[in-house]
Amino acid sequence: MKIQPEEISRIIKEKIEKYDYRIDVSEVGRVIEVGDGIARVYGLKDIMASELVLFDNDVYGMALNLEEDNVGCIILGECDQIKEGDIVKRTKNIVQVPVGEELLGRIINPLGIPLDGRGEINAKRFMPIERKALGVIQRQPVKEPLQTGLKAIDSMIPIGRGQRELIIGDRKTGKTALAVDTIINQKDTDVYCIYIAIGQKRSSVAKVVEVLREHKALDYSVIVSASASEPPSIQYIAPYSGATIGEFFRDQGKHTLVIYDDLSKHAVAYRQLSLLLRRPPGREAYPGDVFYLHSRLLERASKLSDELGGGSLTALPIIETQASDISTYIPTNVISITDGQIYLETKLFYSGIRPAINAGDSVSRVGGNAQIKAMKDVAGKLRIELAQFRELEAFAKFGTELDKDTQQQLTRGYRLVEVLKQDQYVPIPVEKQIAVIFMAYNGYLDDLPLEIIPVVEREIFQMIDTEYKGLGKKLLQPEGVTEEIERELHSFCKQVKSNFEHQILKSSRENELEINEK
Amino acid sequence: MIRNIVAKRYSNALIQTFQPDKLKLLENEVKILTNFLRDNKQIEEFLISPVAENRFKKEVLEKLAEGLKISDRFNDFLKVLVDADRIFFLKDVCHQIVRQIHQRLNIYDFQLLTAYPIDSKTLKKIKEFVKIYVSGEVHLKHSIDKRIKGGFLVYNENLAINASIANSLLNFKREF
Numbered sequence: 001m002k003i004q005p006e007e008i009s010r011i012i013k014e015k016i017e018k019y020d021y022r023i024d025v026s027e028v029g030r031v032i033e034v035g036d037g038i039a040r041v042y043g044l045k046d047i048m049a050s051e052l053v054l055f056d057n058d059v060y061g062m063a064l065n066l067e068e069d070n071v072g073c074i075i076l077g078e079c080d081q082i083k084e085g086d087i088v089k090r091t092k093n094i095v096q097v098p099v100g101e102e103l104l105g106r107i108i109n110p111l112g113i114p115l116d117g118r119g120e121i122n123a124k125r126f127m128p129i130e131r132k133a134l135g136v137i138q139r140q141p142v143k144e145p146l147q148t149g150l151k152a153i154d155s156m157i158p159i160g161r162g163q164r165e166l167i168i169g170d171r172k173t174g175k176t177a178l179a180v181d182t183i184i185n186q187k188d189t190d191v192y193c194i195y196i197a198i199g200q201k202r203s204s205v206a207k208v209v210e211v212l213r214e215h216k217a218l219d220y221s222v223i224v225s226a227s228a229s230e231p232p233s234i235q236y237i238a239p240y241s242g243a244t245i246g247e248f249f250r251d252q253g254k255h256t257l258v259i260y261d262d263l264s265k266h267a268v269a270y271r272q273l274s275l276l277l278r279r280p281p282g283r284e285a286y287p288g289d290v291f292y293l294h295s296r297l298l299e300r301a302s303k304l305s306d307e308l309g310g311g312s313l314t315a316l317p318i319i320e321t322q323a324s325d326i327s328t329y330i331p332t333n334v335i336s337i338t339d340g341q342i343y344l345e346t347k348l349f350y351s352g353i354r355p356a357i358n359a360g361d362s363v364s365r366v367g368g369n370a371q372i373k374a375m376k377d378v379a380g381k382l383r384i385e386l387a388q389f390r391e392l393e394a395f396a397k398f399g400t401e402l403d404k405d406t407q408q409q410l411t412r413g414y415r416l417v418e419v420l421k422q423d424q425y426v427p428i429p430v431e432k433q434i435a436v437i438f439m440a441y442n443g444y445l446d447d448l449p450l451e452i453i454p455v456v457e458r459e460i461f462q463m464i465d466t467e468y469k470g471l472g473k474k475l476l477q478p479e480g481v482t483e484e485i486e487r488e489l490h491s492f493c494k495q496v497k498s499n500f501e502h503q504i505l506k507s508s509r510e511n512e513l514e515i516n517e518k
Numbered sequence: 519m520i521r522n523i524v525a526k527r528y529s530n531a532l533i534q535t536f537q538p539d540k541l542k543l544l545e546n547e548v549k550i551l552t553n554f555l556r557d558n559k560q561i562e563e564f565l566i567s568p569v570a571e572n573r574f575k576k577e578v579l580e581k582l583a584e585g586l587k588i589s590d591r592f593n594d595f596l597k598v599l600v601d602a603d604r605i606f607f608l609k610d611v612c613h614q615i616v617r618q619i620h621q622r623l624n625i626y627d628f629q630l631l632t633a634y635p636i637d638s639k640t641l642k643k644i645k646e647f648v649k650i651y652v653s654g655e656v657h658l659k660h661s662i663d664k665r666i667k668g669g670f671l672v673y674n675e676n677l678a679i680n681a682s683i684a685n686s687l688l689n690f691k692r693e694f
Contacts, residue, residue, distance in 0.1 A: 024678070
């Protein structure tokens with residue numbers, strides 16, 4: 001578009017002629033100290049806690065410490081231009097963020113400023129980032145499943161809509177991958193996803209965005225990014241902003257999945273701010289209210305009552321542990337707040353078990369109610385079976401002679417572990433998961449070599465998609481695995497196996513022929 | 519910041535010992551002392567000096583009280599400051615006393631900035647205008663600041679009324 005200078009002059013002239021002479025009356029204070037993203041302000045007599053303030057040069061801040069003779073503010077932007085003596089104005093507003101469907105597919109910072117270079121977000125509504133969590137009356141128990149598309153989770157640690165499930169583990173154990181897989185699996189469902197990157201490398205955020213774009217998951221997702229290079233104040237407000245965006249959808253009766261990646265870095269950012277604000281340090285130098293920091297955030301996850309539309313906000317907070325120690329301050333806090341945890345182990349990850357979920361230490365306290373009946377029927381005892389297998393496996397390492405039953409249990413265990421392995425970014429529909437787990441759990445894979453199992457799995461998926469489409473649909477029914485369906489499942493398994501045995505036989509003959517020819 | 523906290527506490531304690539109708543008298547005494555110390559820097563330096571002995575400081579204060587006709591209570595207060603080694607904050611305490619008296623008497627001190635000198639009629643008009651926003655007596659301290667270009671700016675530590683041309687131009691610029 002070409003801009004005519006005459007046009008600009010005309011607009012300015014009109015503006016001057018019609019200019020409404022305005023007097024600005026504002027409650028103010030003066031900066032008495034500034035540095036490290038913190039400003040101390042004298043004045044601002046009637047300011048509210050968490051109120052947005054405006055510094056000279058249009059930089060915003062947030063009042064965090066209301067002290068006897070000054071107000072401690074965190075600066076939400078560049079603090080280089082703020083100097084001693086600058087005027088600070090009250091805005092009488094709590095920090096707000098744009099909300100609505102206009103945000104879908106966009107990458108924003110925690111203040112709602114777009115970071116994707118795709119122009120302004122024309123959001124019609126704004127909501128405060130700090131909102132009180134809903135009361136008991138407005139909620140209902142978690143009862144609908146939120147499928148992650150990961151066999152190990154949907155079968156053993158099911159997540160329900162409105163639940164708070166912690167993903168915990170050391171660095172590079174697949175925490176983010178697990179969250180991203182869950183987002184990808186929400187394609188063609190009614191779940192909106194919000195991924196909040198707190199203190200992450202920009203390259204990591206870019207990678208997540210790219211993966212989501214590749215899998216067309218960005219269309220129903222919002223990315224809130226407060227990367228490591230942002231000031232701690234921005235990192236501090238990031239999860240609250242994301243929660244608000246999710247709450248807007250929830251209040252419309254829709255379903256939202258919010259991923260906080262990760263809350264350990266959020267706690268670190270808050271610790272930095274608190275220490276700079278001279279709040280007394282406690283354990284590991286975190287301030288006394290670090291528990292409240294996360295509890296008030298995660299309490300915002302909820303399943304609304306039917307009268308309020310039945311919307312939900314599911315929270316998947318991520319915590320990074322150091323040297324697998326989950327007994328440090330922040331992990332224990334968040335474990336106690338959430339409704340369960342998915343524990344990822346470095347040892348499992350490097351032994352090729354991916355997702356590297358430790359079934360023994362992982363738990364979902366409320367997700368069982370939300371698990372679909374068929375999965376509950378098929379995988380109900382899977383966790384116990386796996387736990388027993390782990391014990392036996394440890395015992396078998398001593399080289400003791402094992403009886404037939406124990407050997408059988410070990411064989412089954414190895415197959416179950418193999419079946420629960422899954423590639424990244426390949427979520428599996430729940431009916432297919434049920435079929436695979438049923439087959440492994442009932443021993444149909446026991447006499448097959450481990451390396452063939454992924455091939456068998458593919459065969460199962462193909463058959464469910466083609467000739468056994470009806471069975472797949474039946475598995476999703478609320479009745480679960482009835483006697484009739486069980487019979488059908490057994491015959492399905494037999495056919496898969498027979499197909500397969502035929503193929504194995506064929507390939508082994510071909511191999512023999514090849515050898516003979518040589 | 520510690521200066522403010524200390525000054526606030528001491529001045530608050532002193533004001534509480536006065537009846538409301540005597541506060542104006544106290545304000546006058548404080549102003550007399552402040553003006554005197556401003557004109558006699560050496561005495562102020564002596565009073566706040568950490569090496570000077572407290573008994574000599576008290577003697578000086580006694581003589582000052584006689585000469586400046588300071589009431590016994592205010593004089594005793596100054597001695598308490600000396601005993602508590604807080605005389606170092608004398609200037610801040612005096613400032614706080616005046617501020618708190620004004621607060622109690624509903625007097626609002628404002629700084630008025632204009633780009634050009636103004637007559638008493640305009641000053642009165644501005645005072646009336648400021649009174650809309652505060653419920654009490656308004657005291658304006660006028661000074662000239664060319665940077666505001668025109669109009670006026672009235673402010674104190676909690677409120678700013680910006681009717682300056684500079685601000686209007688800034689708002690105009692923001693609209694584009």
